[in-house]
Amino acid sequence: MKKILSIVLCIVILLGVMPVVSFSADVFYNGMHLDWCYKIQLSEYYPVEYRSFTPEESCFYSLYSMDYTYDDPFAYVYDEDHNEIGFDDDSGFNSNFAYYAYMEKGKTYKFEIGAVRQHEETDFDVMITRVDNRIIDIQSGESYTAKADLSAYFDKDREFFKFTPEKSDYYAFYSNNKYEFTHAIIYDSEWNYLDEDDDSGIGHSCYLTYYLEEGKTYYYTSIALHPTLNPEYNMYLKPCEVISEMEFVSYPDKMTYYDGYVEETIDFTGLELEFTYTDGKTARWIYNEEDFFGATVDVSLEKDADGKYFVSVYADFAYDTFYLNVIENPVESISVCSDSKVECYENISGYIHNDGETYEEWFVYRYKLPEDMMMQINYTDGTSVQTSLFERFDDMYFEYSDNQLNGEPWKVGKNPVNIEYYGKKCQFFVDVLENPIDHFTVEKAPTKQYVYKITGSNTHYGSYCEFWPYDVTGMVLTAYYKDGTTRTFTDEDFDPDSCRIDGYRYYIDEQKVYKPGKTRVSMEYLGHEIEYDVMLLAKGDSDGDGVVSIMDATKIQRYLVAKEALTKEEEKVSDIDKDGEVSIIDATSIQKYLANHTPYL
Numbered sequence: 271m272k273k274i275l276s277i278v279l280c281i282v283i284l285l286g287v288m289p290v291v292s293f294s295a296d297v298f299y300n301g302m303h304l305d306w307c308y309k310i311q312l313s314e315y316y317p318v319e320y321r322s323f324t325p326e327e328s329c330f331y332s333l334y335s336m337d338y339t340y341d342d343p344f345a346y347v348y349d350e351d352h353n354e355i356g357f358d359d360d361s362g363f364n365s366n367f368a369y370y371a372y373m374e375k376g377k378t379y380k381f382e383i384g385a386v387r388q389h390e391e392t393d394f395d396v397m398i399t400r401v402d403n404r405i406i407d408i409q410s411g412e413s414y415t416a417k418a419d420l421s422a423y424f425d426k427d428r429e430f431f432k433f434t435p436e437k438s439d440y441y442a443f444y445s446n447n448k449y450e451f452t453h454a455i456i457y458d459s460e461w462n463y464l465d466e467d468d469d470s471g472i473g474h475s476c477y478l479t480y481y482l483e484e485g486k487t488y489y490y491t492s493i494a495l496h497p498t499l500n501p502e503y504n505m506y507l508k509p510c511e512v513i514s515e516m517e518f519v520s521y522p523d524k525m526t527y528y529d530g531y532v533e534e535t536i537d538f539t540g541l542e543l544e545f546t547y548t549d550g551k552t553a554r555w556i557y558n559e560e561d562f563f564g565a566t567v568d569v570s571l572e573k574d575a576d577g578k579y580f581v582s583v584y585a586d587f588a589y590d591t592f593y594l595n596v597i598e599n600p601v602e603s604i605s606v607c608s609d610s611k612v613e614c615y616e617n618i619s620g621y622i623h624n625d626g627e628t629y630e631e632w633f634v635y636r637y638k639l640p641e642d643m644m645m646q647i648n649y650t651d652g653t654s655v656q657t658s659l660f661e662r663f664d665d666m667y668f669e670y671s672d673n674q675l676n677g678e679p680w681k682v683g684k685n686p687v688n689i690e691y692y693g694k695k696c697q698f699f700v701d702v703l704e705n706p707i708d709h710f711t712v713e714k715a716p717t718k719q720y721v722y723k724i725t726g727s728n729t730h731y732g733s734y735c736e737f738w739p740y741d742v743t744g745m746v747l748t749a750y751y752k753d754g755t756t757r758t759f760t761d762e763d764f765d766p767d768s769c770r771i772d773g774y775r776y777y778i779d780e781q782k783v784y785k786p787g788k789t790r791v792s793m794e795y796l797g798h799e800i801e802y803d804v805m806l807l808a809k810g811d812s813d814g815d816g817v818v819s820i821m822d823a824t825k826i827q828r829y830l831v832a833k834e835a836l837t838k839e840e841e842k843v844s845d846i847d848k849d850g851e852v853s854i855i856d857a858t859s860i861q862k863y864l865a866n867h868t869p870y871l
Contacts, residue, residue, distance in 0.1 A: 320381070328375040331400055333369045334367060334396070337364065343366055347379060350377060363495065370461035399425065409507075416504070431505070438481070441479070441510060443478045444476055452492055452493070453468050458486070458487075470566045522557070522581075523537070525594055528692055545586075555567055612701065614637055615704075615705050616682055644658060668689055670687055671688055683701070685699060685700050704752075709798060711747070715745060715803055717744030720735075726782075742771075759772060778791060791804050812829075820861070824857075
C-alpha cells in the first residue's frame with residue numbers, strides 16, 4: 271500500500287510542475303487530428319486565462335485559436351520575465367488570433383488568452399504548432415499548390431511560402447480562383463505582419479502587392495475562406511507593375527456641403543483619376559466604375575485635426591487628398607404646412623412583425639403620405655419657401671420614417687412619422703382609429719376543392735401535401751360591427767386577382783396537410799382571424815366527403831349513366847388508372863380496393 275501511495279504522490283508532484291499547456295496526440299477537433307492542443311474555458315465578461323509553454327526544440331512556432339462563435343479571441347505573449355514580446359488579435363481567420371515567432375529551446379513563454387466580445391460562457395481551442403516543417407521555398411514566376419481544407423483554414427496544416435528576392439521590386443502574390451475566396455498575408459523575416467489582401471484579384475481571389483527588398487527574406491501564407499469546393503488551389507508569385515502616382519482629372523460634381531450634414535449627403539460622383547504605373551503607363555479611373563485588376567481604389571471621407579472634412583484616395587501605393595467646401599447650414603427648421611391627414615384602422619392595412627431577437631410580435635402599419643402634402647423650409651436669414659414633400663429641392667429630397675420596426679408599435683391615437691431635410695426634423699402624425707368590426711362569421715366557405723398530392727415529407731409527421739388555398743370564390747362573410755350593425759360580403763366584393771375584398775387586402779398562409787379530408791384554413795382580414803374548412807380529395811374520393819367508400823364508386827356509375835356533374839378536382843381523383851378519362855374500370859377499382867382484392871393507390 272505504501273508503495274502505491276508513493277507512486278501516486280510522485281505522479282501528483284510531476285503533474286504539479288508540468289507546463290500549464292497540455293499536449294496530446296489523440297485530440298480531435300471537428301474531425302481533424304491535432305498534435306498539440308489545449309482548451310480555453312472562460313465564463314466572465316472580458317476574461318483572460320494564463321498559460322505557459324516551454325519548447326523542446328528551437329524553431330518557428332505558431333500560436334493560434336480555433337473559435338467559430340465570433341468571440342474574437344486575442345493573445346499576449348511574454349518572456350520568462352513577463353516582458354511583452356508579442357500580441358495578436360485578428361491575424362487568423364473568423365476573428366481568431368495567429369501569432370508567429372521564433373521560440374528557443376528550454377525558455378518558458380507565457381501567454382495571456384482572452385476574448386473581446388465574450389459575454390456568456392465560451393469555449394475554444396488554442397494550438398501551438400511548428401512552422402518550420404510547413405515552409406516551402408518559392409521562386410518568382412512559378413505557381414504553387416496550396417491546401418484548401420478546414421485544417422488549413424485555421425493553422426493546423428497551413429503552408430507558408432518563403433521568398434528571398436534577388437532584385438528589389440514590387441511583387442504580387444495572388445490566386446486566380448474566383449470560387450474559393452482566397453486571402454493572402456505577408457510577414458517579414460522576423461514574422462512581423464506587413465500586409466494582407468482579400469478581394470483585389472479576379473472575383474473574390476487575393477492579389478497582394480508589396481515592395482520587397484533585395485536579399486531580405488519574406489514569408490507568405492494564403493487561405494481559402496470557403497474550403498469546401500476543391501481540396502487545393504494555385505498561388506502565384508511574380509514581379510508586377512503597381513500604381514505609384516495619381517492625378518485628379520476632375521473632382522466630384524458636388525463639393526459644397528452644409529455644416530453638420532456632410533456624412534449623410536456625401537457624393538463622389540464625377541470623381542475621375544489618372545493613375546501612373548511603375549512602368550510609366552497610365553490609366554483613367556472614374557468613380558463607380560469597376561476597379562482595376564490588382565488595384566482597389568479606396569475613396570473615403572475623413573476629418574483633420576481642425577475638424578475640416580477632406581477626401582482621401584488610395585490606389586496601390588499612391589495616395590492623395592482634397593478638401594470639401596463646408597458652409598453654414600442655412601436651414602433653420604422645417605414644418606408641415608398643409609392640412610394633409612392620414613388615418614388607419616386598428617390592425618388593418620399592415621402586417622405582423624416578428625422580432626428575431628426577442629421573438630415578440632406586433633402589428634406594423636402600412637400607410638401612404640398624401641401626394642399633395644406641402645412642406646415649409648425656414649432659413650436662418652428669416653426667409654422661407656414652400657415645396658412638395660416628394661420633390662427634390664436645393665439638390666435634396668425630404669426623408670421620412672417611423673420607428674415601428676424598432677420596437678415602438680403604434681397604438682390607437684396619433685403616431686409620429688419623422689421628416690428630415692438637411693439635418694432639420696419635424697413630425698407628421700398618422701391617426702390610428704379603433705377597429706370598427708367586432709368579429710366575422712363564415713356563412714359559406716369557398717367552393718374550391720383541392721386534390722391531396724404528396725409534395726414533401728417530414729421524418730416525424732410523415733408525408734404531406736403543401737398548397738396555397740388563396741381561391742376564396744364562393745365565400746360569403748358577415749361582419750358584425752361594434753355599433754350593432756352588420757354587413758355581408760359576397761362574391762361581388764371579392765377580387766381574387768389582387769387578393770382584396772371590398773378594397774382591403776386579405777392574407778392566407780400556405781398550408782401543410784398530412785392527410786386528406788377537411789382542413790382548417792385561417793384568413794386574416796380587416797384585423798381579424800377568420801377560419802373555415804376546405805376539402806382535400808384523396809384518390810378515389812369522388813363525392814368529396816373525405817373518405818373512400820362505396821358511395822364514390824356509385825357516384826362514378828351515376829356520372830357514366832346519367833352524366834351527373836363532377837368538378838375538375840373530382841374528375842382527377844376519380845381517374846384511378848390515370849388513362850385520362852373516368853370509366854367503369856375506375857369504379858371497379860374502388861370496389862376491389864374496398865373488398866381488399868387489390869390496391870390502387
